[in-house]
Amino acid sequence: xxxxxxxxxxxxxxxxxxxxxxxxxxxxxxxxxxxxxxxxxxxxxxxxxxxxxxxxxxxxxxxxxxxxxxxxxxxxxxxxxxxxxxxxxxxxxxxxxxxxxxxxxxxxxxxxxxxxxxxxxxxxxxxxxxxxxxxxxxxxxxxxxxxxxxxxxxxxxxxxxxxxxxxxxxxxxxxxxxxxxxxxxxxxxxxxxxxxxxxxxxxxxxxxxxxxxxxxxxxxxxxxxxxxxxxxxxxxxxxxxxxxxxxxxxxxxxxxxxxxxxxxxxxxxxxxxxxxxxxxxxxxxxxxxxxxxxxxxxxxxxxxxxxxxxxxxxxxxxxxxxxxxxxxxxxxxxxxxxxxxxxxxxxxxxxxxxxxxxxxxxxxxxxxxxxxxxxxxxxxxxxxxxxxxxxxxxxxxxxxxxxxxxxxxxxxxxxxxxxxxxxxxxxxxxxxxxxxxxxxxxxxxxxxxxxxxxxxxxxxxxxxxxxxxxxxxxxxxxxxxxxxxxxxxxxxxxxxxxxxxxxxxxxxxxxxxxxxxxxxxxxxxxxxxxxxxxxxxxxxxxxxxxxxxxxxxxxxxxxxxxxxxxxxx
Numbered sequence: 001x002x003x004x005x006x007x008x009x010x011x012x013x014x015x016x017x018x019x020x021x022x023x024x025x026x027x028x029x030x031x032x033x034x035x036x037x038x039x040x041x042x043x044x045x046x047x048x049x050x051x052x053x054x055x056x057x058x059x060x061x062x063x064x065x066x067x068x069x070x071x072x073x074x075x076x077x078x079x080x081x082x083x084x085x086x087x088x089x090x091x092x093x094x095x096x097x098x099x100x101x102x103x104x105x106x107x108x109x110x111x112x113x114x115x116x117x118x119x120x121x122x123x124x125x126x127x128x129x130x131x132x133x134x135x136x137x138x139x140x141x142x143x144x145x146x147x148x149x150x151x152x153x154x155x156x157x158x159x160x161x162x163x164x165x166x167x168x169x170x171x172x173x174x175x176x177x178x179x180x181x182x183x184x185x186x187x188x189x190x191x192x193x194x195x196x197x198x199x200x201x202x203x204x205x206x207x208x209x210x211x212x213x214x215x216x217x218x219x220x221x222x223x224x225x226x227x228x229x230x231x232x233x234x235x236x237x238x239x240x241x242x243x244x245x246x247x248x249x250x251x252x253x254x255x256x257x258x259x260x261x262x263x264x265x266x267x268x269x270x271x272x273x274x275x276x277x278x279x280x281x282x283x284x285x286x287x288x289x290x291x292x293x294x295x296x297x298x299x300x301x302x303x304x305x306x307x308x309x310x311x312x313x314x315x316x317x318x319x320x321x322x323x324x325x326x327x328x329x330x331x332x333x334x335x336x337x338x339x340x341x342x343x344x345x346x347x348x349x350x351x352x353x354x355x356x357x358x359x360x361x362x363x364x365x366x367x368x369x370x371x372x373x374x375x376x377x378x379x380x381x382x383x384x385x386x387x388x389x390x391x392x393x394x395x396x397x398x399x400x401x402x403x404x405x406x407x408x409x410x411x412x413x414x415x416x417x418x419x420x421x422x423x424x425x426x427x428x429x430x431x432x433x434x435x436x437x438x439x440x441x442x443x444x445x446x447x448x449x450x451x452x453x454x455x456x457x458x459x460x461x462x463x464x465x466x467x468x469x470x471x472x473x474x475x476x477x478x479x480x481x482x483x484x485x486x487x488x489x490x491x492x493x494x495x496x497x498x499x500x501x502x503x504x505x506x507x508x509x510x511x512x513x514x515x516x517x518x519x520x521x522x523x524x525x526x527x528x529x530x531x532x533x534x535x536x537x538x539x540x541x542x543x544x545x546x547x548x549x550x551x552x553x554x555x556x557x558x559x560x561x562x563x564x565x566x567x568x569x
Contacts, residue, residue, distance in 0.1 A: 001033045002038045002084070010045055012053045016417045020059060023066040026091060037544035039087050041073075061097045062189060064090040065207045069153070071233055072203065075496040078548065080513065080555045080562040086224075090203035092185035099190040103180045112248055113295030131231055131241045133217070135259040135269020135492065138445040139245040139453030139528050143173060149242055150179060150194055155210020159196045160230055162219040163412065168221040170215075173194045202233070208241040211410070217252060220440055221567060231256075246445040247492045248268075249438055250501055254508040264491070270453040271490030277475045288374060288475065289381055296419055296473050297382055297403065302420040303418030305516065306450065307405045308443075310427060311370045320356035321363040330357060337370065362438055374423065375405045389413055411446040420447035433504050435567050437483050441495055444487040447472045454490075505544065507565070511551040513543040514569060516561035527554035542569060 002009065011029050013021050021027075027039045035057055047053055064072065068090050076083035145322045161167040171181045174194060182192035189205035197204060199220055212234045220226040227243065234241035234452040243252065248259050263265060277292045287311070297305050317339060318327035327336050329345035330352060336343040342351045347549055356361055369377075371388055379386040387399025389406030398404070398413050406413075411420075422428075428440040451470040474484060479496050486494040514536065515521045521533060521541055536542045545551035548564075555562045 002036050004234065008041060010047050010051075010053050012055045014055055017056065017059050024063040024069045026060035026063040026071065027056045028060060029056055030054050039069070039084075039091075042136070050364070058421040062092070062099065062186075063087070064205050064206075065189065065202065067207060067233075067236065068203055068205055073230070074232065075224060075229060077552050078228075079564045080558070081223060082322045088204060090205065090281060090284070096168045096186045096189070099186050102191045103179050106161060119470050120513065124136065129241070131256045133243045133245075133259040134247055135248060135261045135267070136244050137262070137267045137453060137490065138448040139272070140270040142215055142244055143170070143296045145172070145242065145244060146170070146215075147177070147179075149211045149213045150174075153210035153239075155239070156188075156191055156206045157194050158196065158201065158204060158206055158209055158212045158230065158233075160201055160212075160220070160226060161196065164198045166215070167198050167201070167276060173541055187548060188471070194199060199226040200382040202229040207272055209234055209237040211239050212241040214241070214243045218247060218249050218438070219245075219564065224567065227252075244446075247438070247495075250497055251508040254365050254498065261493075267409050267486050268446075268490035271487065272448045272451045272470045272472050274484070274488045275471060275473045276479045276484060276488065276547050277473060278477070278478045279475050280478045283392055287377065288369060289377060290475055293421055293423075293473060293475070294381065296380075296421065296471065297426075300418040300471070301382075301384065302402050303408055304414070305403045305404070306410055306414055306417045306447075307374070307422045307423055308408065308410060308447075309369070309371050309374055310407045310424045311424075317365045318408060320359060320361050321365050321428045322361040323356065323359040324357060325358040327364055328357065338364075338373075355387060366531075371405050371407060378403065378405060396522040400439075400486065408443065410452065411443065414450060417475065418510070419471040420450055421475070422447070423475055424476060425474045425476045425484075427518065428479060429476070429483060433568055434501075434504075437481075437497060439567075440483045441492065444474075444483070445474065448487075506534040511545045512564075512566060512569065514563045514566040515541045515543060515555070515558060517541060517558075521558055525559045530554070536569060 005050050007059070009029075009031075021043060023039060023040055027038050027040060028035050029038045037060065037177065040063075064087060069087070072086040072090060074464055075081075075086050088124075115260070122370060134145065136145070157171065169184075174181050174196070180193045182188040182195045185205060188195045189207070191207065195204050195206055195264070199222065206289060213229050214220070214227045214230050217227045231241050231243070243256065253259060260440055275292065275296075277290050279290065282290060318323065318336070320327070325345055328350060329336050329350055331348050331350045333346065336345050336352075338354070338534070341354065343354055344351050354364060356364065375386045375388045382403065384403060385401045386403045386405055387401035389398060389410040391405055404414065422443070428443060429436060431439070451472060454470065459510055472487070474487075476484065478484075482495040486492050501507065506512075516539055518539055521543065523531060523533075527550070530545050531554045532544045534542050534544070543551060544553065552564065555564065
C-alpha cells in the first residue's frame, strides 16, 4: 500500500528480497512516475489475468507486525482516515533492519492467551469484556496501578500516557525499580517487557499484548482516540486493559461499565481546595482581577501562581467608546484583535489602524481581554514580573517568574504551582460544545495535579515544595454549576450528563460524524436508512447513526472531509 494512496496495489517482488518479505514490511515502489514508500499488507496475491505488474524497487526494513497492520486497517475504517496515515505512525522513524535480543526478564508466552476473546468485535457493542475503568484522584500517584499490571502480566505490557514528558518520567521511575522498559521502536518490536509512550504508542509494534494501561484515559481524543485503539487492541489479544482517569467520560462509563472508585475520604484527599469567586455582582471596573485573586496572589508569593485565560493577544473584542460599534474587519466582517498599534483580523489576516470603522473615533474600549493585556495589568497591580505562556511553540522555555498567565497550554507546561486561578471559567463551562462540561472538569483536574491534593502526604509534599498551600481559584458567574460542585466536593459523580445525552441522542447513545462538503453528502443506498444528515453550518454537515458500525460503513463511501466523533458540535 503506497503511503500517498488510500487504495491497495499489486507489485511483484524480485527474487533477492522474497525471503525478507512479510506482512508489514516497508518497501519502495514505483507510483505515478516516482518512487514512494509503502507497506506490504498481503503476500502471495494472484493478480488478475492479463495484468502486468511492476516490481518493488527497494526494501526499507521492518514495519509494523501483522497484528498492528490489521489494527490500522480497523482504525482507518473506525475514524474514516487513510490507513497509510496510521501505518506511518506505527512505523519507525528510521529504517530498522534487525531486532535486539529481549532481556532475560521478558516473560513471553505468545499464543497462551492471545485468542481468549474473539478477534472480530462488533464496533457498536456497548461494553467490552476485560476492560476495567478505575477512577483515581488527580493528585494521587498512579504508579502502583502500573506496577500491579506489570506484575500480573504474562506478556508485554503497553502503558499509554497523555504526553511525551509524562511517558519519559514514568519510564525512568519504572527503570529505577528494575523494570525493563523499551527505549526504541526496535526494542518494542523485539518483545521488551514494558513499552511506555504517548498517544502514538497505541500503535507500538508489540506483537501480542499481555496487558495494557491507559493513564488519563479521558485525554486522548485527537484525529483518533488512542484510548479506544488500545482497548480494541487488548480485546484482539485477549489481554486485560486498565483505564485510569480522575474523571472518566460519559462515553467510557456507558461503554465499559461503572468505574471502580476509592473510598470517599481517600478520593477527596486527592482533589485540592477549590475557591469559587462569584462575579455576578462584581464591579465591572475591576475587569478580571478580583479582590480574591489579588489576595491569593499576595498570600502565595513568592510561590508560583498560574493564571489561566484561554484568549491570546491583548484584546479579543473591542468596541468604539463614541458610538458603541464593534471593531470588525473591513474585508470579512469578523471581529478584530488588538496588536501593538494595529487592529488585526485572525480570520483573513488583514490589518488596519486602530480607528472605528463607523464614526472614525480613535477611542476603543476592551470588551474581552486577552492574555497579553491581563499580563500587563497583573504586573502593574502586583508590582512583580509576570510571564506569559502561549500554546506555541510547545518546546519554548517557561518564563522563570513567580506569576504566569497563559492559555490552557500553561497547565501542560508547568509541573508544580502554589495556586492556579481561572480568570474566566465560564468560557469553558458555556462553550458551544456538547462535551463542554466534561472538558471543564478535566481542566480542574489538571490544575489539581499542579497544586496537589488536600490530604495525601505525597500531595502535601508537592504543595510545600512549590511554596504554597495548594489552592484552585475559579472566577465564574455560574457558581452553582454541577462541574464546580463536583470539583469543590472532590466527587466527579456530582457531575453527570447521562440522561441529558440520552434525551438529545448524543454520544454514547448515538454515533456522530462531521462532514465538510459543498452539497449534501451522498451516501451509498444501503447506508442511507440508518443515518440522519443535517446541516451544521455552511459547507458542514452532521451525520448521526445509532452505532459506529452503521456510521463508519456509511462514511466509508465518502472521500475526505470526514471527522468521526467530533467534539465541537
